Amino acid sequence: MAMRTILFSLALLCISLVHGLNPKCETSDQGSTLQVFHVYSPCSPFRPSKPLSWEDSILQMQTEDQTRLQYLASLVARRSVVPIASGRQIIQSPTYIVRAKIGTPPQTLLLAMDTSNDAAWVPCTGCEGCSSTLFASAKSTTYKTLGCGAPQCKQVPNPTCGGSACSFNLTYGGSSIAANLSQDTVTLATDPIPGYTFGCIQKTTGNSVPPQGLLGLGRGSLSLLSQTQNLYQSTFSYCLPSFKSLNFSGSLRLGPVAQPKRIKYTPLLRNPRRSSLYYVNLQAIRVGRTIVNIPPSALAFNPTTGAGTIFDSGTVFTRLVAPAYNATRDEFRRRVKVPTVTSLGGFDTCYNVPIVAPTITFMFAGMNVTLPPDNILIHSTAGSTTCLAMAAAPDNVNSVLNVIANMQQQNHRLLFDVPNSRLGVARELCT
Numbered sequence: 001m002a003m004r005t006i007l008f009s010l011a012l013l014c015i016s017l018v019h020g021l022n023p024k025c026e027t028s029d030q031g032s033t034l035q036v037f038h039v040y041s042p043c044s045p046f047r048p049s050k051p052l053s054w055e056d057s058i059l060q061m062q063t064e065d066q067t068r069l070q071y072l073a074s075l076v077a078r079r080s081v082v083p084i085a086s087g088r089q090i091i092q093s094p095t096y097i098v099r100a101k102i103g104t105p106p107q108t109l110l111l112a113m114d115t116s117n118d119a120a121w122v123p124c125t126g127c128e129g130c131s132s133t134l135f136a137s138a139k140s141t142t143y144k145t146l147g148c149g150a151p152q153c154k155q156v157p158n159p160t161c162g163g164s165a166c167s168f169n170l171t172y173g174g175s176s177i178a179a180n181l182s183q184d185t186v187t188l189a190t191d192p193i194p195g196y197t198f199g200c201i202q203k204t205t206g207n208s209v210p211p212q213g214l215l216g217l218g219r220g221s222l223s224l225l226s227q228t229q230n231l232y233q234s235t236f237s238y239c240l241p242s243f244k245s246l247n248f249s250g251s252l253r254l255g256p257v258a259q260p261k262r263i264k265y266t267p268l269l270r271n272p273r274r275s276s277l278y279y280v281n282l283q284a285i286r287v288g289r290t291i292v293n294i295p296p297s298a299l300a301f302n303p304t305t306g307a308g309t310i311f312d313s314g315t316v317f318t319r320l321v322a323p324a325y326n327a328t329r330d331e332f333r334r335r336v337k338v339p340t341v342t343s344l345g346g347f348d349t350c351y352n353v354p355i356v357a358p359t360i361t362f363m364f365a366g367m368n369v370t371l372p373p374d375n376i377l378i379h380s381t382a383g384s385t386t387c388l389a390m391a392a393a394p395d396n397v398n399s400v401l402n403v404i405a406n407m408q409q410q411n412h413r414l415l416f417d418v419p420n421s422r423l424g425v426a427r428e429l430c431t
Ligand SMILES: *[C@@H]1O[C@H](CO)[C@@H](O)[C@H](O)[C@H]1NC(C)=O
Pocket: 124, 137, 145, 162, 163, 164, 165, 166, 167, 180, 200, 202
């Protein structure tokens, strides 16, 4: 645990504080489509200033995943629904970022995409403890703070009404955020969204609050989807570039226009206790042509316990509950047929010789998604080590959730069609 904390702090120290995107990357976003950058992309100001070694970057991503999984587990374990900002707990894994323009005249800020969060927040001028580009609310003629009487104030957890402003605090681990509930015009690509409600961060403490703002793509009230019903009709899709090709950007396409027509769908399931998460029905897993023997309880959706399977943009490596992971891993090892298996951090199936890996197919209700090797294996730069890039869910806390993570989503288009309650997946090379 201490080792993890040290690694995580080191990672934060290494984050450079250059503001905005690299100027070479400043091509403008068109229509309702935003470019999506990996946080380690040469375009990103949040990339480590010294490249991490392969092992270190894997360990770092695993550490961040561990924190995120605890956060997701805490969400599904909760008894009641708090609509904004995921209750008093927050975590953003800043894996993929987009640009947004806020205020009049517009100021450009970078926001992390997070499909399991409803909130939007940005670090604001005067913020104590924020390290990155700040939104200067005083320079915007359209900015206003929401008062305590505003209906939105009833949707934030533990609002305080010291002044007239509606303020609220969120905590995560040893960190906390204090923010004012605010409204301003937010422009995504070329779409202006007047009177958008978000948290203007005034103070952060602790070091686990990442420096960029947050664009929550969950589907609870006060989320982007809820606030842009008329414009985007709760429909969006994204294609995440592989972190092997950091020079590529992917895209976030908002609204029903220009979405793919030829795409396979699986129904979205609703968990009333955690309405923002995108649950699906994972029925089985195939390794090569073998359907692995997983006890049905490991995959079953249960709104009461929060058990089931979600798609999440903020977790890097897919986690399956232990019986599902073990069965998948054992079949994978059987097919690879290399007797010497090593481990790396949380990955328990690594090889130091070249391997021929079987495909892995997630069999969802109505949709099989067969992952090619690029979505399953992680290779060291030198090519000497290869790992199966999935792991068992942490068994400490409420381990009931299977999370289909972003490494397994890369170079696919994911279409979130909330009005028709379905999620589409199609192979696509994101460039
Ligand atoms: C945020 O709220 C606090 C407390 O009400 C107030 O002192 C501060 O000026 C507000 N900040 C902004 C930018 O409105």
